[in-house]
Amino acid sequence: MPESRRDDTATIAALGERGLIDRLRQRAGAPPPWIVIGIGDDAAVLTPERGTVDVVTTDSLIEDVHFRRAWTSAHDIGRKAFHVSVSDLAAMGATPRAVLLSLALPPSLALSEFDAIAAGFLGAAAAARTPLVGGNIARSPGPLVIDVTALGSARPRRVLRRSGAHAGDELYVTGSVGGAAAGLGWLAAGHDRKTLDPAAHASIERYERPEARLRCGQVIARAGAARACMDLSDGLADAARQIAEASGLGVVIDADAVPVDEGARAWAEANGRDPVMAAVAGGDDYELLFAVAARRTRRFEAAARRCSGLPVTRVGRLTADAGAWLARSGRQEPLPLGFVHY
Amino acid sequence: MPESRRDDTATIAALGERGLIDRLRQRAGAPPPWIVIGIGDDAAVLTPERGTVDVVTTDSLIEDVHFRRAWTSAHDIGRKAFHVSVSDLAAMGATPRAVLLSLALPPSLALSEFDAIAAGFLGAAAAARTPLVGGNIARSPGPLVIDVTALGSARPRRVLRRSGAHAGDELYVTGSVGGAAAGLGWLAAGHDRKTLDPAAHASIERYERPEARLRCGQVIARAGAARACMDLSDGLADAARQIAEASGLGVVIDADAVPVDEGARAWAEANGRDPVMAAVAGGDDYELLFAVAARRTRRFEAAARRCSGLPVTRVGRLTADAGAWLARSGRQEPLPLGFVHY
Numbered sequence: 261m262p263e264s265r266r267d268d269t270a271t272i273a274a275l276g277e278r279g280l281i282d283r284l285r286q287r288a289g290a291p292p293p294w295i296v297i298g299i300g301d302d303a304a305v306l307t308p309e310r311g312t313v314d315v316v317t318t319d320s321l322i323e324d325v326h327f328r329r330a331w332t333s334a335h336d337i338g339r340k341a342f343h344v345s346v347s348d349l350a351a352m353g354a355t356p357r358a359v360l361l362s363l364a365l366p367p368s369l370a371l372s373e374f375d376a377i378a379a380g381f382l383g384a385a386a387a388a389r390t391p392l393v394g395g396n397i398a399r400s401p402g403p404l405v406i407d408v409t410a411l412g413s414a415r416p417r418r419v420l421r422r423s424g425a426h427a428g429d430e431l432y433v434t435g436s437v438g439g440a441a442a443g444l445g446w447l448a449a450g451h452d453r454k455t456l457d458p459a460a461h462a463s464i465e466r467y468e469r470p471e472a473r474l475r476c477g478q479v480i481a482r483a484g485a486a487r488a489c490m491d492l493s494d495g496l497a498d499a500a501r502q503i504a505e506a507s508g509l510g511v512v513i514d515a516d517a518v519p520v521d522e523g524a525r526a527w528a529e530a531n532g533r534d535p536v537m538a539a540v541a542g543g544d545d546y547e548l549l550f551a552v553a554a555r556r557t558r559r560f561e562a563a564a565r566r567c568s569g570l571p572v573t574r575v576g577r578l579t580a581d582a583g584a585w586l587a588r589s590g591r592q593e594p595l596p597l598g599f600v601h602y
Numbered sequence: 603m604p605e606s607r608r609d610d611t612a613t614i615a616a617l618g619e620r621g622l623i624d625r626l627r628q629r630a631g632a633p634p635p636w637i638v639i640g641i642g643d644d645a646a647v648l649t650p651e652r653g654t655v656d657v658v659t660t661d662s663l664i665e666d667v668h669f670r671r672a673w674t675s676a677h678d679i680g681r682k683a684f685h686v687s688v689s690d691l692a693a694m695g696a697t698p699r700a701v702l703l704s705l706a707l708p709p710s711l712a713l714s715e716f717d718a719i720a721a722g723f724l725g726a727a728a729a730a731r732t733p734l735v736g737g738n739i740a741r742s743p744g745p746l747v748i749d750v751t752a753l754g755s756a757r758p759r760r761v762l763r764r765s766g767a768h769a770g771d772e773l774y775v776t777g778s779v780g781g782a783a784a785g786l787g788w789l790a791a792g793h794d795r796k797t798l799d800p801a802a803h804a805s806i807e808r809y810e811r812p813e814a815r816l817r818c819g820q821v822i823a824r825a826g827a828a829r830a831c832m833d834l835s836d837g838l839a840d841a842a843r844q845i846a847e848a849s850g851l852g853v854v855i856d857a858d859a860v861p862v863d864e865g866a867r868a869w870a871e872a873n874g875r876d877p878v879m880a881a882v883a884g885g886d887d888y889e890l891l892f893a894v895a896a897r898r899t900r901r902f903e904a905a906a907r908r909c910s911g912l913p914v915t916r917v918g919r920l921t922a923d924a925g926a927w928l929a930r931s932g933r934q935e936p937l938p939l940g941f942v943h944y
Contacts, residue, residue: 303659317645402744
C-alpha cells in the first residue's frame, strides 16, 4: 500500500463518501477476469463459474457489540469482518469469489483508522483471493457498523447444508474450541496485556484474529465426505444443536473428546469455570463442525489431512432421540446454550 | 400474514435473534425453484440463470440519517429499504433474483415495529418477485440499520454501465425529479401533514415510498437502447455528473426540459428557491437517467413506451468538453452538486 504523508488529525468527513470509495478502489487492486464490473458502478457484475451454484451470505460487526475500538486494533477489526463473513461460505464448502463492504461510519472516525480497517479487510481478502467488488459508505450517528456480503461458488451436489445429518453420524470439529471466548474474557476483565501469560495472549489472538476455515470446508465438500456442516460462530454447543435440530435429530457431545483450547482451559481455571462447559458454550471460534456418516469416517479423516495441517477431532454423534447432551464419566448433562445475541 | 394476538409492549429482545429469523422465514413464503437453499442455513444457494451474469449490490438505510422513525411508518421504512437497494439493479438493467437482509436492531424495538418493517420489506419483495433468502440480525447499541444486498441477473452484453456514454449522446430521465427532496423538506420543517396541500402530500409520498424503476431498466437494457445508465439516488445533477465523469465527458442539462415534480415546484416557491436548481440537486428520487446515442433516440423512445406508463423526458446531452452545466435562456450556469452524505 502506498504510504502517503499521514495527518493524524484528519477525519473521514474531510474526504466524503466518494473520496473514501476511491481510496478503497485504489487499494483493492485490479480485479480478476471474472469480475466484469467492480467498484464504482451502481452494482458489481460477475461471470458465474460454469457448473456451479451461487452461494451468498451477509454478516455484520457492530461496534460495542462485536468489537471495541479500545481493545482491538482497527486493522484487526477490518480483518475480522472479512473472516467472519467468509466463514459462512466455508461452512457451505464454497469457494469465495467476491465481497461487498457496507460501512456505516461515525464522521469523527480518523482517516488513519479508516485506512487501517481497509488494510485489514483488503489484506485478508487478498490472501483469500477474494476481490472487493462494491459496497456502500454511509454516515453513522452511532456505532461503526461493518456489513460484509460474501459471494462464493460450489458444485451443486457438494454444498454442505446444516440439515443433511442422519442418526448415528459422527461429529468432527476442526482446530480447538473456547479460545476466542477466553480471549474476550481476558479483555473484558480489563487485564493489561503485558502481564498476561502466553496462553492468554494466544486466546486474545483467537478472538481478535479468527481464521475462516475456507480450505478445510472446500476439501471436505469436494470429497463428498460430510453430510452436514456449520461454523462455530456461536460456539460448539450451538452448532451441534443447530445441525441436530435442522436434521430432526438429537446430539451427544463427549466431554473428554472436546479439543479445549489451552488458553480456554487456563481462563476457565482462573475463573472457577468448568473448562469443557466454558469451551463449548463460548462463541467466535469460527471452526467448522461436520456431521459424517459412520461408514465414511475414514474417507473424511483422509480428506481432512489435506486441511493445511488443521487437526480435526471426533467430538460426538447425532442421535435419533431429540435433545442435546454433554456426556461425561458415563453421565449425561444438558449441553449449554450457545452465545446469545439479545 | 397471520394476525396473532399483539402485545404492544413486547420488544424484540423477548424473541432473540433466532425467533426473529423464524418470524421472517414464516412470512417470507415458499422460495421459487432456483433457490436451492434459502433462509436458515449458513448461506443461501442460488442456481444461476443460464447465459446471464450475476449483478450484486448492497445499500443501507440508517436511522436518523436516511429515515426518522418519528416521520415515517415502520412499514414504509421496510418498503423503502427494498426499493433503494434494487434501484441499483434497475440502473444496471438487471432483473432482481433474491435479497438478503442484515438488520442491526436496538433491543428496545417494539415487536410490532419489527413486524411492520418486515411486512413493508417482504411486501415490496413479493411484488417484485424477489425472495428473501437470508441475512443477519444483530443488536445495535445505537440506530436501527437496515442493510440490503440485492442479487440480480442480466444478459452480459446488455448490462448498463455508468461509463458507456459518448459525446453527443442524449440524456433521458424517467418520471419527475425533486419530489422526494421536497417531501423531506416538508417533513424537516415540521409541518403537520393534515394542513398540507395535495402536492406536498404527494412529495412526502415520493420521499417515503420510492419505487425502483425495475421494469424500465430491464426494457431499455434488453432493447440495447441506451449506452449508460444510473439511478438518481443522489439526484439528477449528481447522476448526470457521474455518467459524464465515468465516460470522460462533460454534460449540459436543459433547465426548461427538466420534469420538475409538481410538489417540488410548490416547495421551492414556498421557500424562495429556484425550482429547477432545487429539483436537480435533490436526492432520493430513484428515477433512472439514460445516455442514448443520438441515432438511437427513436429506438429508445419506442422501448420506453413499454415502461408501464412511466414517462421519459430528454433533459440534456453529453459533451466532449468537460464540466457540468445547466443551460437556461441561452446562458450556462454550473450544475449544482448532488446530495452529499458527509
